[in-house]
Amino acid sequence: MTSSTDSLKPTSSRSCLAIVLAAGEGTRMKSGKPKVLHQVANRSMVGHVLATLAKAGATSVAAVIGPDRDDVAREVQKNFPEARIFVQKDRLGTAHAVLSAREALDQGADDVIIAFGDTPLVLAETFAKLRAPLAQGAGVVAMGFYAKDPNGYGRFITAGDQLLAIREHKDASESEREITLCNGGLMAVRGDLALALLDRVRNDNAKGEYYLTDIVEIARALGHRTDIVVVPEDEVHGVNDRAQIAAAERIIQERLRQEAMASGVTLIAPETVFFSYDTQLGQDVVVEPHVVFGPGVVVEEGAVVHSFSHLEGTRIASGAGVGPFARLRPGASIGPKAKVGNFVEIKNTEVGAGAKVSHLTYLGDASIGAEVNIGAGTITCNYDGFGKYRTEVGEGAFVGSNSSLVAPVTIGKGAFVGSGSVITDNIPDNALGLGRGRQIVKEGWALEFREKAQAAKKK
Template sequence: MTSIHHSPQPSRSCLAIVLAAGEGTRMKSGKPKVLHQVANRSMLGHVLAVLAQAGATRMAVVIGPDREDVAKEVSRAAPDAQVFVQRDRLGTAHAVLSAREALGQAPDDVIVAFGDTPLILPETFARLRAPLGEGAAVVAMGFHAKDPTGYGRFITSGDELLAIREHRDASEAERAITLCNGGLMAIRGDLALALLDRVRNDNAKGEYYLTDIVEIARSLGHRTAIAVVPEEEVHGVNDRAQLAAAERMIQDRLRHVAMASGVTLVAPETVFLSYDTRLGQDVVVEPHVVFGPGVVVEDGAVIHSFSHLEGARVASGAGVGPFARLRPGASIGPKAKVGNFVEIKNTDLGAGAKVSHLTYLGDASVGAEANIGAGTITCNYDGFGKYRTEIGEGAFIGSNSSLVAPVTIGKGAFVGSGSVITESIPEDALGLGRGRQIVKEGWAVAFREKAQAAKRK
């Protein structure tokens, strides 16, 4: 069966109802299923974002009772969405009717989506809606399953969808069908309540199935349609293994998009991206790099192996790693260098500045072309508050120095190696904060002789 790519008519209003009331007991988790993350965004957040991109003019989310955590995620991801509670779990049609108030506002189109299918693309929702503008009453999303066990089957006659039969209610002949129900549906808004109110629960589970509206619509003389999509897009998540599979699929998608835009991923399967990772042209990412949320890497930068970045910005031509960690608020300037075993948090590193190894910079500002020696740390926290360290342009911080904030190192200033700096250093000055070295000639010989004599006794 061939699907045609459509675009929804922009003048048509669209209500998207997202079903997110399931507890997900097979996840074995105290957290609701839809709040589990793929690519560092909740599955529910993915669905709501895609619906907004697909042109939904209003959204309603159906959640379970006493699920303030899910309601909070809805408010964060889609502040204008309405939240409805399904008190009793009596099936998918019953869940949709929990949003009766929203349905009663007469949208042109209604989309029913699920909070645990995070791989749906915006254009897929557009294809699902399009037949409604051409006269269909119900459009069901289907896919050709490699293993159809457990899925509802599409009962067809030619290109006509006659019914959707749940697996446990299907005959042996119907179970042999591989065109299966992907769950998502589009319904003509002026018919939605009338169709849903006719659904009955005379089936093996005693539930009100949303899928029954196909037969109901046809019995009333309305046309139904099918939108066929790749199986990956309707991948649902019910347990940890399926969550891992969703992560794998979305990572493959994100990697493909990155490489298509001009990014070199040396070993793509070892790089993990977030839903919002932004990588510029000619960025090179070496193996085993993890991008947390909120990372921007500008053109021509290089992220070396085994680095972890989150909430950070890396400017054009900069180098990070290997084995570097950029935490939220890290801003790495053009052509700056962050080397191995360096951790940076809430710090601006100026253009051309170098932090080559074994260093922690937190709550700091480092001027252009400054050099931070190995083993340097900013002491930014006293157990109660955070304080800033300001390091001027061209400053040189000797190895194994501790800069006790709040403190300022002036432009062009030097800090002697091994110093503990507690007071600010003016421009072009040298700061030393260590005990004076004492040398005792011959001390080692006497020490060894005494130790050896003690050992002989």
Template structure:
């Protein structure tokens, strides 16, 4: 991967990014706009905006469709300074860019036109796209060598310069043989942008105002045009669910490679799924079939065992999680703590060295260092109306199959007897029991079996007699 420094544009150059996000995406067969569909737990338009910011955009304008407050909300949630413009009529890509006329009129050294449904473009690519503008080019178009060019606009070149971009429907037979194709993204010199866009006409097969026409317009006016060539993967657009899945596959591949390059061991990389914001420290080990939801941080040397699902979680160094663990938002696992199989933790801090080995639910709790939580323990944190906390002190020992009814505090070094329902606080170093006393009746089983199945009785009558004989 090429370093962004290789394409760095002067920091003094301002950059307006115009993101086209007005498409409804009817082929997605969805009730929500295409650009709100997620890849690696971030909307596609969110990916584009984050990358543009990383690439040095100083202002952002997003063009949305009418009555698409949901898209506007998503944009402003992550990028509150972005300006929103509405494209009332869909008359082509140049018309869409001109919907942001007010932003263009403010002036910027560089203008980037990006698309809200191409989430795989890298920051390095946006920087590469801008670089020729600083060297005097008027328009720069992103291109790629297509394995199958059908449907793509073709680059008509003269040496290293771009003469025109011909849409597939308007291309001649010879032009359709060209494999250098239009990736859609463009960079325009800011002082030329409005003038070029206003000159675009719609004399073409679809009767639309094509953004690509500005290449020929710029050349006719004597301005140099250039090409930035990128891998085909980066310009992968998403128009249906299959393409969405392909984008997910590609971005997961990137995230896995980045994780391993940073010192993370992935036993079976293809089975691990990351979120866009997953953070893994050096020497973390991730076993097969692990899913990272949003907001997960795993510190150095921790191990995440197979079939675990993590979200909104921080795991400290040296801790172990899983297999088959579910960590929900607010879970904080301390250094060298252990979360075992079939354990669910939500909004709970687990202290250093604490152990929750199996078959347990901990919600809205604080577990002290070196505490031991026995199998089958649950914190009863919800009464149907409110959530309540459970506090367990350092070194406490909670016996198996215990129910801790919050709000409750169990002191340092305290013990809870197995099978207890605890409803009152337990002081430090005390024993808490909340269960019925055991009764033993010598010889009862012999008498029971004799009376439960006397000779000649059918199964139903035996069952009814059995119920009467059981003294509990």
């Protein structure tokens, strides 16, 4: 018997508690770091899950972590500050893990989503699809997929479009193991039923654990409808080892590339470009082959990122060009129509509109004015082993090749720095600064040197 739908709220107005199971140590990862903290597209796996849940309308989050895992707790609360943390002291199965958050379940929610911290590829739309049948009277909704190789997965036992049971692989009969519709792990439960179902779970199975999947049969025995949401197999991939995290990276990178191109970005060789989860690219941006975007990169309309560049924590304004072989580190800000060329490294530096930093240059902790020209081989000497110091170059200045600007120092507007100079003092506006030894020419010296060298060689 199903509950009346008269009092059920539409999904958009229903409260939703998301319980995220993140207690696994991930021994197969062969790492000192908990599995859920390993990153995909520069975000932890549990961070992906939490961000997707927030997008799907979760109003509260309870994260279940292992003992002494303050690092996981910090990561959860960084991504969902209001999340509550619960510790699963004993590993007695998935239902036991969910019940570790009993206090959160006691507070009541219209919908309860049970998610896993190591499934970073689930889409917000899928979480929404899981919730939707609850508003239409279902008691439990399970996510399934058709597996190419079902070995090891729990099987969905069905009758028509109804889910009768989920049988773990070790407990399945030979005929049940022929089923390819498998358990994707995620579930949604009506909030007013969740504790009643979970408290009835027993551990009389091959592993002696309390299986979350048993709530399907329990719900049906109590007269509640149990539904299925089927998703593509790629979406439900969990991560247990390094090979699987690489597979997850491939999938999410392909999604990010497709999203970029759909938004008006040109990727000349998409399979060679790697994005961060938060990369922002404007329309008509062109990205050439073999470019890596680290966290915190914004590229505005019409900019070009040339091949073999690496960007992180950077803003590139419209019409600017970067690379090839450029490295932009956190705090780099490239102005409109500015040029950053090959083998240039920039860190914590603003490059003004129309400025040119064409090649073989390091700029750190600096401000480069509009229309400045920075010659090849120029460096800012910004660190003395103890502190960092700034270099200011005024608009329209010209810095000759192979110059060293020893910070703190200011080059005035329209000033010139002679090539090969070491500049340690400020240069006023429109002045010429030189900091090099005077050239000496000795006529005939080279001829005399060669003759002596050849004679010595013969001896």
